[in-house]
Amino acid sequence: MTKGEETRARVLESAMAIVNRKGLRNTSMQDIIDETGVKKGNLYFHFSGKDDLGLSIIREAAERYFEYLSKSLSSNDPLGKIRNILEAVLRFHRRRGFVGGCIFGNTALEMGDTDGEYTVLVKEIFERWVRILAGLLREAGKSGALPAGIRPEPMARHIVSVMEGSIMMARLYKREDPMVESMGYIQKLLGMK
Amino acid sequence: MTKGEETRARVLESAMAIVNRKGLRNTSMQDIIDETGVKKGNLYFHFSGKDDLGLSIIREAAERYFEYLSKSLSSNDPLGKIRNILEAVLRFHRRRGFVGGCIFGNTALEMGDTDGEYTVLVKEIFERWVRILAGLLREAGKSGALPAGIRPEPMARHIVSVMEGSIMMARLYKREDPMVESMGYIQKLLGMK
DNA sequence: AATAATGTACCAAACGGTCGGTACAATATT
């Protein structure tokens, strides 16, 4: 790792923490400069602009997030794995004190109705999440563990919506209850409760 | 209605439309000046600052929203009324082409983790929504129309989370499917499907 | 005449971004 790569990684690390806390639009390049000590010229040497930095942050956050989720799969049966994932998401936000919320959902909302690079990237991340859940649901369906009338794809999309909505509420009220309750209802729908 | 009241109402109307489309933080006072033709001095005569204008917008939007929902209650039984409300929400966003999303959820996220006036106001609005839904659920419970194990308050909170999450997804993908699907799963939980 | 409403000019701060330039190690040339 060269000196430059090290600097870039360090800046990305700090910037990710700030954006996770304050959101993308509300984080200025100056904030990053102040926090990391990197000088402006150098910051723009490593990142071509704010969008380059922002997209790099989202991409890096997604990689870490999916890696974290995949390490939380302790169960053997597919529905158990889904519960593992939901619980991992809850743990993630509980550890953060429900500060910041979901960086992907936040970015989706911040970017509004534009069709820019951010929106495309966030869509891809959600689709990746849906694909993972739908795969597990399909697997559960094959072994007859899925209640009648539950189709994998729509249910997977529903789970993502529920998590995003309940993360938002948990953040707003700084309580885990919205997430815990909604996760319970998902499990009820899946016949696990 | 005096001329001044008229001006104030007109500015509030236009500003609400802009904020609904672009979000609060991404809407500048200049945007409102450009759109409405009101002059800067006059704008600051009617509203003490951006926060005053912003809070007025949210309050007004909430009044209209709840009024709109209450006019959509055509059913007689409480669970039917809940379906009416969900369908009214869907119609509301469909008419907007899923542009803008939910102004309350957007504001909640935009304001981040601060405990400012915006956050307090948005919390109140969500609580009001929960109270309405919980009342209907309790009513349904009394007449035995609620499946076993469904408690009104948590279920009401869950419904709000689901709606917020699915509105966000519908906005992101510019499709009604996320809302339609999630509404279906809510009805399934309530034993209506 | 008093007050309510409006118009215009201005402000300091913050924003993302550009610019010319420096420091220094690695490589090429002589």
Place this chain on the structure above:
DNA sequence: AATATTGTACCGACCGTTTGGTACATTATT
């Protein structure tokens, strides 16, 4: 071995624009 060249990393002053907000004179309305 001495010198010249190149590429990476870094620096801080400066730019134009936009931001929310203020000051104050002017015009309608009552």
